[in-house]
Amino acid sequence: MMSNLADMEIFARVVSSGSMSAAGRELGLSPAVVSKRLRRLEDRLGTRLLQRTTRQIALTEAGQGYYERVLAILTGVEEAENFVSRRSADARGTLKISAPTTFGRMHIAPYLEPFMRANADLAINMMLTDEIVDIVGEGYDLAIRIAELSDSSLVARRLAPVRRILVAAPRYIAEHGSPKNFTDLENHVCLAPHNNDPWRLEGPDGPVTLRPAGPLQTNSSEVVREAVLGGLGIAQRSTWDIGPELAAGKLVQVLPDYAATRKVAIHAVYPSRQFLPAKVRLFIDYLADLYGPAPYWEKGAEGS
Template identity: 70%
Template sequence: MTNFGDLDIFARVVSSGSMSTAGRALGLSPAVISKRIKRLEDRLGTRLLQRTTRQISLTEAGQGFYERVLSVLAGLEDAEAFVSGRSARIQGTLKVSAPTSFGRMHIAPHLKPFLDAHPDLTLNLVLTDEFTDIVGGGFDLAIRIAELGDSSLVARRLAPVRRVLCAAPAYLASYGTPEDVEALKHHTCLRPHNNDAWRLEGPGGAVLYRPEGRLVTNSSEVIREAVIAGFGIALRSTWDVGQELKDGRLVRVLPSYEGSRNVALSAVYPSRQFLPAKVRLLIDYLAELYGPVPYWER
């Protein structure tokens, strides 16, 4: 039977991407770490890691094994918490990925109560607008705003996401207000850098429109500031521009149309039977904070 310590060492090597880093965390030398990994591979009769002088990567067998090891280790943590009655005393580091703007606006302001309630917990919050490799990056959890497809990951819906077409009053005063989707081609539209089409839902059903404009950027925050400044029409989430819509700095354009309702705010995590208590607590906290009618919609 495989030694559970070897599984923990393997998981730490993968999450850190380095035997020396894993060794420092565990108080073991790189030579000992290497020996334990080789012992595990010999026991399984397959290579789990590809080693070069610069990096370590998972083999195909190693990837599948790693996902299952995470499940085993999470189950052990859950069992220990149940037996010891320490579920309220959460420890360790929780590594979370989230979109840049959403993380700044709707996660960061609410972290203090959560961390105050769990003083032994450290949160490593990584903000990026790219979809991170949760398993390969060693993330416990990712917050995503997307229409999620099939994957080996588990997703829990935290809140609906409404996206509306909007523009500054000054822009509409200068260039007029479009009366239908077809009229958007006569306007400056602030398009995403990947040139994805706008998936809209309106009175006649789903509509696909590919926006055109003179500004291309990989920054969602640049698009936000540009639409407020009167540069054009944008498709924005209400969590992002709700206050501007309320105070009149932005107004709805084609109000009978909205972005696809399949897009949602979700917590995504590796598939496992038992979630670590620290991950479950943060997911529950965010689900209660946002809810079916999130505060930016009230």
């Protein structure tokens, strides 16, 4: 029975991770052993569970039904063990996280100390990058993404809303005036990390698009942030990025009836809801409690 249960877990890991090699890494087994155990399981059941190609693994019809039932069994076993041993309360090992560079520096790094103090057996490996990483292929436990997420095989939990608005420094407004309507932006200096990327905003009459133009070209969002604070022009910024500056009056909102879509949010993305390690669950819960539906960076900026 225990051997059968182990084969079920290997099968479920292969499906959730998308490959035998990834499942093997999670379980500490070689791909050859994983393949052998899967063949043994299929031979015992007398049916093919997976269609294998050089590029991907797909469930057969029988495999899909078996997978759903196996998950229920494994979840029940895990809950029973957690009830007895309380292992679910402990975070151990290394938690590998990917996060956007600026957001990670501003809103994750300053809050790691209390989390790590509360979980003394846990080490954290946090990689900051603005590129979309392959969570499974590169061995990440989770990634923080600021986006309107599309359908994928990954699981996402919304951590906080994103409010993205148009702002300028009082100095710029004093020198150039404030735009009275959306078309006025064509007569202003508009700052963007990539001048070929349009601003897509929601206004009183629906969605509008502007391709920002100005004397500054940069691949850095942080350069744009400093430029707008310095009074160089108007920029589209998230309140998580400039909340304190809005509250202090160093920046003011322009055209308050226009903002980027609210479909964009801050998410924690991870490979699978099943077999979720305690270290991942606890860190996601920590961030969700830290930010919440009314994040701290909005305080003092709500009316901006």
